[in-house]
Amino acid sequence: MSVSGGRVSVGHPAHHRTRSRLNPQAYLATTGRILRQLAADHRSLAMILVVPSAVIALMYFMFADLPHRPGTPAPFDNACLIMLGVFPLIMMFLITSITMQRERVSGTLERILTTPLRRFDLLAAYGTAFSVAAAAQATLACVISFWLLGLHTEGSPALVFLIAIVNAVLGVGLGLLCSAFARTEFQAVQFMPVVIAPQLLLCGIVVPRDALPDWLQWISNAMPASYALEALRMVGAHPDLTSTAARDIAVVVAFAVVAMGLAAATLRRRTP
Template sequence: MRFTPSLRSPLRSTPSLRSPLRFTPSLRSPLRFTPSLRSPLSPQAYLATTGRILRQLAGDHRSVAMILVVPSVVITLMYFMFENVPHLPGTPSPFNNACLIMLGVFPLIIMFLITSITMQRERVSGTLERILTTPLRRLDLLASYGTAFSIAAAAQASLACVVAFWLLGFETAGNPMLVFAIAIINAVLGVGLGLLCSAFARTEFQAVQFMPVVIVPQLLLCGIIVPRDLLPEWLQWISNAMPASYALEALRQVGANTDLTGTAARDIGIVVAFAVVAMCLAAATLPRRTP
């Protein structure tokens, strides 16, 4: 009565390696999805980041006042300062000379301050670090900041030019749209320099401290106080390496000539190149972690 099960018992179930129920997913299955780390920036992410920055700026009433109100108020104050100052017939009025300079200087100074402080605030609050964990690339992030602040700069230049040209009687020999364009380019330059300097600051106060280092020397050597031709040779070399010198020269060319001169076109191109280089350097210095 002893029972010994056979090794080849028909009750033994051995799944076949070729069973039709077996499913082996293919590595080349059309359902497989591998996100690319170098995928291009989607317009939705770019527009969302730009919109967030613009909403943040609009919510800061002090920044809005500094961007829009302060330049127009200062230009109006200068108009009344120079109202009774005599000048030779056939020469530009003192207000014209001063207003032309202010339309180029204000966008550079104000956008440098606003950008450097805002960017440093993003770093300290951790917002920048959270954004950098998304697929948004560094250069794309800087493009969003540059676009948002450029829109703010365009609004600033528009309001300042409207007040100067149509309310205060400011006149130039060239096309007023060239003055408007140069003002926007100067503002974009201020944005690029502000983004770059914010990478080397740990607090908002340190970001402001870069202004005497980056902006003030340009204002002193660009020809506002002393003509560049009268500077010592070694200061002329330093002045030639500063973008504000070319921005002011371009504005003066527009103010004195009815057509766009070759010198003005060259100077505008140089300022644009400075702005692009500053934006690229700012993108390269963006850390993955907030210090």
């Protein structure tokens, strides 16, 4: 701040927030506020909790009477495993990117960033809140799939639950990252065909990865959804955690961490 006769440095907290440590009170307050907003938004809550489970139930009735060879997984088991990996990624990407853009446009994000809460701490609060929502989504979807619809996997259901949560956290990270480049909520939604659709096409759902041309296999190997789906298939086919599944889970976690870090680095106060 400039005054008559010279310049005086004012130690405003906002000037030093980049060097402060995590403020537990501000972090918990921000996390609680986001969770309360999600709980009050009934449409978002329905998208997170009800829609995935309803679609999985619909798939159960679609595949219930389809014949399959003895000794091979039932068609519903294959389809349900794919949905348990795909839904958390898609739904949390949409909810996170739209909510973050809404915070920016409304000015809430700008007001928060005038406090001592650092950008990375703010992203940690958003990541925590949406990860809690993701855990609730994965829990409900897995309970309905395994205990009500009879989903069978050779591996532990706990591993399927873990991979579903990791995929949801990845969706949160990608949603936070993409929201930094959108100016409206509609633009945030438009990132889905750019970020999510190629992963779904190349992860092995439509065409097996080893049947793709070499150059598409290279692109597929650089996409986290490929490793998430491979991990789920390993759990579905093997009773124990294989080294391939462990590696795939670690790769998806690494992608989620990198996405969170990039989101913190590109966070802007509001859309110009």
